[in-house]
Amino acid sequence: MSQSVPEGSPAPGVLSVVAGPDDAGERIDRFLAARLPDLSRARLQALMRQGAVSAGARTLEDPSARVNAGETYVVAAPPPAPAAPQAQAIALDVVLEDDHLIVIDKPAGLVVHPAAGHADGTLVNALLAHCGTSLSGVGGVARPGIVHRLDKDTSGLMVVAKHDLAHRALSAQFADHGRTGPLVRSYRAFVWGLPRHPRGVVDAPLGRSERNREKIAIRSDGRFAVTHWETLERFEASDASLVECRLETGRTHQIRVHMASLGHPLMGDAVYGASHRTKASKLDDGARAALESLDRQALHAAVLGFAHPATGETLLFESALPGDLAALAAALRARRDP
CATH class of the missing domain: 3.10.290.10 (RNA-binding S4 domain)
Known part of the structure; x- marks a missing residue:
């Protein structure tokens, strides 16, 4: 016994x-x-x-x-995690705030909500300190107010709901993907290669990779996913481009996987752009240094538009490239063909 x-x-x-x-x-x-x-x-x-x-x-x-x-x-056995995230004094770049919502310009490196490996130090912890108890509970204990997410290493604009009615109204707009309303989600992405066409659409369903459950892959049985892209600038000497990606859906890693499927993975993307790693060695010293200091995928949520959940007013926000991506852009522009 x-x-x-x-x-x-x-x-x-x-x-x-x-x-x-x-x-x-x-x-x-x-x-x-x-x-x-x-x-x-x-x-x-x-x-x-x-x-x-x-x-x-x-x-x-x-x-x-x-x-x-x-x-x-x-x-x-590790001690049980606290039932709810704790407030933490983490600086936030607040673009707009009222009684119904708060728009944040999220820096790269900040996880949106607590999850495995990130019990604290997240945007949710910062919001709890900034907003107190005035956050929607629709997202659950671990995700108060969270209507949509950005990857940890993606910078840019997010909207957070302060009460349940605002949360439901905003969530309905995100679920509609701008088909019948003013929702706009536009990203700036630096990609490897020079697209043959000035613009295009990737319509490819996404789901968890069967080979690696931490990765997303294009799958016939995946969830509907559409990305509209357009080339904004070409850096011929560096074999790279700056593109705008507008989401018709908002799946995990959508832009990263869709652009990689075109043969144009995001610069700095160690997960979906590993096959293009040797291209970094062909950059000049300035661009290579800017890319190495980036230490993330070169992706920024630059434009966010939606109808205010209380007034119905159409709101549109734009965020300039953060310092690391601005430095990469400057370095790529500085190089000229021999």
């Missing part, structure tokens, strides 16, 4: 179980789940994959491994 070690054993958050003779040969995940009722079997399997379960000097990563009688199994 197994025995759980009582309080006072190893350390706070560390659980220990001793296997008895009758436990020998049982799967470790099933054995631990039965003896530690506060941890589900799925949670224990995840902890094992993270190296948080051990027996003596051995780290146990295989949930199907078998129990040995008399052995002590130790589970280092």
Whole structure:
């Protein structure tokens, strides 16, 4: 019969179980789940994959491994995450704010809401400090007021709802994708290559990649996704271009995947532009230095327009390229053909 070690054993958050003779040969995940009722079997399997379960000097990563009688199994369970994000004093670039909404110019590097690996230091934490309790609850505890998202490393304009009615009205506009209303979402993207045509449309459904679940891929069974693009500037000597991308839908990594599918991945995109990495070595010193200091995909949410959820007034906001992208643009423009 197994025995759980009582309080006072190893350390706070560390659980220990001793296997008895009758436990020998049982799967470790099933054995631990039965003896530690506060941890589900799925949670224990995840902890094992993270190296948080051990027996003596051995780290146990295989949930199907078998129990040995008399052995002590130790589970280092992290403390539970707080039920709600905490307010944090993080500076915000506020473009417009009233009783119904707040428009933010988000810097690159700022995660929008708490998630795995980003428990705090997010835009939501900053909004809670700035707005107090006046944020919509429609998005749930972890995403108060969040109507739409930008990737962590994408800079630019976002609108956040301050109450539920505003949230629902704004969400309806985003769901309509501007088909019957004034919603506009336009991005500036620096891409590799020189598109043959001045403008075009990518109509390709997107879903999780079967090979890598952290990536998005074009899939026949994916969600409808359309990107309208237009070349704004060509940097012939650097084999790069500045394009405008207008979203007809707003899927995760949409612009990055759609432009890569055309053979024009975003500059600085280590996920979808890896095949073009050697092109950076062909840039002149100034452009190469600007790209290396960028350390992100060269994407900026430059234009955001929508109808005010309370007044119906059409609002349109524009954001200039942030410093890192402005420096890249200047470096690319400075180079001339030999």
